[in-house]
Amino acid sequence: MTGSGKTITVRYFAMFREHAGRAEETLVLDVKTAQDVFEQTRLRHGSMEPNGHCKVAINDEMADWSSPVNDGDTVLLFPPVAGG
Amino acid sequence: MTGSGKTITVRYFAMFREHAGRAEETLVLDVKTAQDVFEQTRLRHGSMEPNGHCKVAINDEMADWSSPVNDGDTVLLFPPVAGG
Amino acid sequence: MIEVTETAIETDRLRQSLFNPGAGGFCVFEGWVRNENEGREVQRLEYEAHEPLVISEGNKVLAEARAQFPYLEARCVHRTGMLEIGDLAVWVGVASAHRDEAFKACRYIIDELKQRLPIWKKEHYVGGDSGWVNCERCAAHGQQ
Amino acid sequence: MIEVTETAIETDRLRQSLFNPGAGGFCVFEGWVRNENEGREVQRLEYEAHEPLVISEGNKVLAEARAQFPYLEARCVHRTGMLEIGDLAVWVGVASAHRDEAFKACRYIIDELKQRLPIWKKEHYVGGDSGWVNCERCAAHGQQ
Numbered sequence: 060m061t062g063s064g065k066t067i068t069v070r071y072f073a074m075f076r077e078h079a080g081r082a083e084e085t086l087v088l089d090v091k092t093a094q095d096v097f098e099q100t101r102l103r104h105g106s107m108e109p110n111g112h113c114k115v116a117i118n119d120e121m122a123d124w125s126s127p128v129n130d131g132d133t134v135l136l137f138p139p140v141a142g143g
Numbered sequence: 144m145t146g147s148g149k150t151i152t153v154r155y156f157a158m159f160r161e162h163a164g165r166a167e168e169t170l171v172l173d174v175k176t177a178q179d180v181f182e183q184t185r186l187r188h189g190s191m192e193p194n195g196h197c198k199v200a201i202n203d204e205m206a207d208w209s210s211p212v213n214d215g216d217t218v219l220l221f222p223p224v225a226g227g
Numbered sequence: 228m229i230e231v232t233e234t235a236i237e238t239d240r241l242r243q244s245l246f247n248p249g250a251g252g253f254c255v256f257e258g259w260v261r262n263e264n265e266g267r268e269v270q271r272l273e274y275e276a277h278e279p280l281v282i283s284e285g286n287k288v289l290a291e292a293r294a295q296f297p298y299l300e301a302r303c304v305h306r307t308g309m310l311e312i313g314d315l316a317v318w319v320g321v322a323s324a325h326r327d328e329a330f331k332a333c334r335y336i337i338d339e340l341k342q343r344l345p346i347w348k349k350e351h352y353v354g355g356d357s358g359w360v361n362c363e364r365c366a367a368h369g370q371q
Numbered sequence: 372m373i374e375v376t377e378t379a380i381e382t383d384r385l386r387q388s389l390f391n392p393g394a395g396g397f398c399v400f401e402g403w404v405r406n407e408n409e410g411r412e413v414q415r416l417e418y419e420a421h422e423p424l425v426i427s428e429g430n431k432v433l434a435e436a437r438a439q440f441p442y443l444e445a446r447c448v449h450r451t452g453m454l455e456i457g458d459l460a461v462w463v464g465v466a467s468a469h470r471d472e473a474f475k476a477c478r479y480i481i482d483e484l485k486q487r488l489p490i491w492k493k494e495h496y497v498g499g500d501s502g503w504v505n506c507e508r509c510a511a512h513g514q515q
Contacts, residue, residue, distance in 0.1 A: 073419050073491035074503045112505070114489070119423045135421065135489075141505035142420070142449060142490030143326075143402040143461045143481060157275050157347035158359045196361070198345070203279045219277065219345075225361035226276070226305060226346030227258040227317045227337060227470075239383050248456050251405035254398070254477075256470060261395035263468075312392050324407075326400060326481060333398075334474050 064089055065130040069100055074138040078106040093117060094124040096134045112139040148173055149214040153184055158222040162190040177201060178208040180218045196223040229285030229303040231278045236304050236315045245300040245322045252326030254333040258317040260310045264360070268353040274307045274316060277345040281305065288339040296332040298323040303336060305346060316348075373429030373447040375422045380448050380459045389444040389466045396470030398477040402461040404454045408504070412497040418451045418460060421489040425449065432483040440476040442467040447480060449490060460492075 064087040071079045079100070086103075090096050093115040101108065115122050116135040128134060148171040155163045163184070170187075174180050177199040185192065199206050200219040212218060238257070245253065260272045289301050300322040310316055319336050323329040340346075351357045382401070389397065404416045433445050444466040454460055463480050467473040484490075495501045 072421060072489065073493070116421075116424055116489070119427075121424065121428060135424075137421070137489050138491065138503065139505040140486070140488060140490055141492045141503070142418075142425075142488050143485040156277060156345065157349070200277075200280055200345070203283075205280065205284060219280075221277070221345050222347065222359065223361040224342065224344060224346055225348045225359070226274075226281075226344050227341040238386065242382065246403075246457055248406040250403050253401040253403055255401075256474070257397040257399075258470070259390075259394050259397055259466070261468065262392045313390055322403070324405065326402070330400070330474065330478055337470060 065128065065132075067096060067128060067130075068133040069096060070133060070135045071100075072135065072137050074108070075106070075136050078108070079104045090128055092124065093122055093126050093128055093134055096128055097124070097136060100136065108138065113137055114140065149212065149216075151180060151212060151214075152217040153180060154217060154219045155184075156219065156221050158192070159190070159220050162192070163188045174212055176208065177206050177210045177212055177218060180212055181208070181220060184220065192222065197221055198224065228301075229282055229289065229305070231276050231281050231305050231307060233306070233308050236306055236318050238315065238318060241302055241304065241318055241320055245302055245320050247299045247322050249324055250299050250322035251324055252329040253320065253322045254326070254329035255321075256317075256319045256333050256337045257315055258337070260312050260314045260316055262312045264350055267350070269312070269350050270353050271312070271351045272310045272314075272316065273349040273351065273357075274305070274310065275347045275349075276305060276307045280345045284344050285340065288336055288343065291339070292321075292332040292335045295335065296323070296328040298328050298332045301332060301336065303340065305340075305344075307346075372445075373426055373433060373449070375420050375425050375449050375451060377450070377452050380450055380462050382459065382462060385446055385448065385462055385464055389446060389464050391443045391466050393468055394443050394466035395468055396473040397464065397466045398470070398473035399465075400461075400463045400477050400481045401459055402481070404456050404458045404460055406456045408494055411494070413456070413494050414497050415456070415495045416454045416458075416460065417493040417495065417501075418449070418454065419491045419493075420449060420451045424489045428488050429484065432480055432487065435483070436465075436476040436479045439479065440467070440472040442472050442476045445476060445480065447484065449484075449488075451490075 068085045114137040152169045198221040303319045305317045321333040449461045465477040
């Protein structure tokens with residue numbers, strides 16, 4: 060944690076929840092984008108999943124991996140979807 | 144009616160039944176093909192309908208207008224279909 | 228299997244009859260009697276069918292669909308007689324392993340059915356007149 | 372309208388809710404739990420959804436479908452939780468004046484839904500193991 064740390068709530072779904080062993084956690088992270096959050100949580104939980112077919116939402120709005128994250132945001136990490 | 148007359152039962156459907164004023168009639172006709180039956184009954188009932196989008200069946204099998212008709216056959220005259 | 232019926236089509240019973248444990252996709256098309264056709268207000272529709280040939284041609288259509296879009300189960304029922312707005316005139320259901328075959332077979336069946344099966348419909352208009360659908364001079368006949 | 376439900380989808384009630392007197396064509400797609408996927412024998416499927424985004428993205432999909440294939444009524448319901456073989460996982464129904472829009476809108480909705488909506492399914496195999504569908508390494512995870 061540095062002075063630039065942001066408090067981010069990360070929510071994990073499906074396979075990601077199983078990797079993380081939890082549905083949600085609040086972390087202080089030195090991150091600029093959704094991609095940074097993905098990378099840091101991936102390292103944290105030892106997941107090897109690339110973000111290729113994954114999606115991300117910020118505060119319940121679909122977002123791009125390059126979308127900026129702000130202090131207090133909730134970032135939702137979605138593994139490849141498979142409805143229907 | 145000539146010596147070559149064939150006894151043909153003609154069945155009329157939908158609009159054709161209304162034109163003919165009957166569902167079925169048995170006629171002795173001097174005809175070779177389904178097309179001949181169509182033309183002769185058309186003249187008989189004053190119908191102006193061309194056979195363009197009409198279909199014909201002989202003895203409950205779909206047929207071509209050029210299909211031969213034989214003595215004793217039942218010819219079904221189908222106006223343009225519109226199921227569904 | 229294709230059927231012709233003079234009574235209301237029971238969609239739920241039909242749907243259940245197509246259950247297959249290998250089916251992941253199920254597509255249904257229903258033709259409903261609507262209140263308008265080509266700008267004229269329709270009050271009811273009268274369907275007539277020549278059942279023996281609806282069955283034999285209909286089964287050919289189902290076999291053609293299966294050859295192109297291998298499905299597991301398919302069924303079609305067409306109603307005849309006088310139908311009111313909102314009534315169900317035709318039901319086509321197809322169950323297949325994946326959705327693509329179900330959609331394509333269902334579409335093929337209803338498209339061919341409308342072009343090939345000896346079924347006719349007469350529209351009864353709000354004004355009291357009527358006309359056979361798909362016949363170039365129907366309007367003229369109906370307005371007499 | 373799109374919905375997520377934990378209880379059995381009532382197809383007949385949904386069908387009736389789409390009645391529209393101007394509708395002549397009605398197309399339904401149903402996704403059923405089938406007993407096999409990619410060569411593995413499946414015993415049941417577990418669905419998980421993030422409902423708020425299923426609703427917002429789903430309504431975008433319905434609007435996109437309507438813009439391209441103007442329909443009169445459409446509705447989609449996705450089930451979550453543990454489902455058995457033959458259970459109904461998703462229902463999409465579209466009513467339109469003519470059949471072409473109904474078929475095309477229904478297909479568009481289910482195709483986009485499968486690609487875009489935050490819904491996941493875990494297959495539980497006959498052998499007792501399980502795997503998340505659509506994840507390249509699902510099989511490896513399942514077999515651990």
